[in-house]
Amino acid sequence: MAIPSIPASTTITVLPTNTKPSSLPSTLKSLSLSGKLDEALHLIESHPLTPLPLQTYDALLHACISRKSLHHGQRLQNHLLLRHSTKRKKGRGGNQQSLLEKPALKTKLITLYSVCGRIDLARSVFDSALVGTAPESVWVAMAIGYSRNGCSKDALSLYVDMLRRFVQPGNFAFSAALKSCAELGDFPVGRGVHAQIVKCKDESDQVVYNALLRLYLECGCFEDVVRVFAEMPERNIVSWNSLVSGFAGRGQLFEAFDAFRRMQGEGVGFNWVSLTAVLPVCAQINALCSGKEIHAQMAKSVIRPDMFVLNSLMDMYAKCGVVDYARRIFDGMERRDLTSWNTVLNGYAIARRMEEGLKLFDKMVDSGFSPDMVTFIALLSGCSHTGLTQEGLQLFHRMRTEFGISPSAEHYACLVDMLGRAGRLKEALKVVKSMGKKPSGSIWGSLLNSCRLYGNVPLAEAIAKVLFEIEPKYPVNYVILSNIYANAGLWEGVKMVRAMMEKRGVKKEVGCSWIEIKNRLHTFVAGGGIELRNSEKYQKLWSELMEAMRGVGYEPDTRVVLHDVSEEIKKGWVCGHSERLAAMFGLIHTRSGIPLRITNNLRVCADCHSWMKALSQVTRRVIVLRDTKHFHHFEKAVFEVVWLNPVLLQVRSESFYFVSPRRIVSSLRWNSDSLAKSSPAFAGPLTTLHNLGFAPLHSELIGFRFSALVF
């Protein structure tokens, strides 16, 4: 028989009410430490006249703050008020300062009320008496209370008030003021505070510097961020996290990635917050290898990753083209929020596996989660890319009727795209006209793309005309129109578009590709990579490959070159496309059989697509090429991987790969402050990972430093 559990609401009083007054303080202290607030208050209230030291109340309030217990805090305050007045009546200690006036208790009471969301009560404690002589700590507690409750303006004016009353600000006040300025995006005042800090004789602490970093980040003054970062005497995890997320927020993804690596190099370590900053970067630059490495570290950790990190991790896998891993993490999560669902659903949309996505959506609704607008953007875009037009249209309808979400411009964009891709251009145009919103450039852009798919030149010309007015400097529109002409064999049109671009000074974005090898990103620009191309290894490999590739039927297709040059030059240009350089680099610098994962910043051209396909065939490598729109998977040469034992993998038709535990040494380190030390050596991780339900998954297995451990 199971022991009946006690309902959470039941309070058990274990203490006898006849506790001796002399032992009260120590009893109360241990009660506060173990968080037994009910017992503690009961005890205090039953001894209203016993004098208690300040420390006792301090400890009690501390316990109230960490439990966010408004109720107990108020009872305590009432008790203090009561005791104060009783004392006065009896004439004892009449001139003694009430305990409530002690700054230490005031500070704590203010904090308590503000963490409980009762800024009004906090303010009345603050105002209660002796404001003029309140020390810095009370002001700071109040200011932080304000910013905790989203009233940064009040927090900042409190700081100003404090200065007016000649209270000398210290590091705590500075960081509180900087935080408010950062939240308000108030650069001038923030600058002023910075100046005060510089003038202040005391040494600034780490927190003040980090608050300065935050201020300049929020204000968009990145030069100042970098300067403060360089000038500060020490940089801790928080400083580095700010730098990483700062770069990431500005879209400087490689710099963000690099900062994270440097952070590891300096031995700072990382924590969950660092990971929620760097994982989205991995997702965007397709750095699956590093992402997996980070995942391995997470699995090793004794501390459970929180929902934020898991959501980012899922998104990383989804964006790097491995939804299955994202799904496994999702399935293993003990708690999920709306973002978790949205992330996986979007993962299926990216992977063009909407049947599974729709099934999951049904599950989501069944389990009582109400989808939001993001959910529908993911679903609709997925349906549109997979050609599930009927399902998509139905969802668009259900969105309003069943879930009460009125379609936004983004939803209309998905709808238009869906109809356009299905060849229902007339209906798409009808939607554009009737949606009651001004169609954005992106909507017209998606229509133009649909015209490309169906070779509709007249409509394309009309749409392009509109687009050239809305976004005259956006090169992609010109390129698509030019492609449409080229596909139709209308070379005059191609010439015209090019002339237009030259006249308006519109430049095609430079093609750029990168490949991650041994946790390092190698970037190539179209037409670049001279050193690589001049190397002997490259030239030998190139001629061998070209011959083999011709053998499997590859013929260069120079129609993708839209310039009027000789055939030979065209061939040269196509060969210099950045994705090919990255692929060649990958071939040279990895062992045979290891998959190549290449990322391109634009759209992969048709010739590169078939080139990669042939390359995959002749080298028998898996090639995954990601561009801004698609994943190009070339898995003709999938190896079958047999799981022999944790450290030994066998790959059919290849030699044995030994992945010894010693080789799998991480370049990353945990922050020992915030996370428990990772398991000794590699005694635990394999079991951990098995417990997580990870089993090897064909080709992805080989080639990654942590592959043997993780998947």
Add this chain to the structure above:
DNA sequence: ATAGGGATAT
């Protein structure tokens, strides 16, 4: 008493 965090479309 003080600093840092995730999802969407062309």
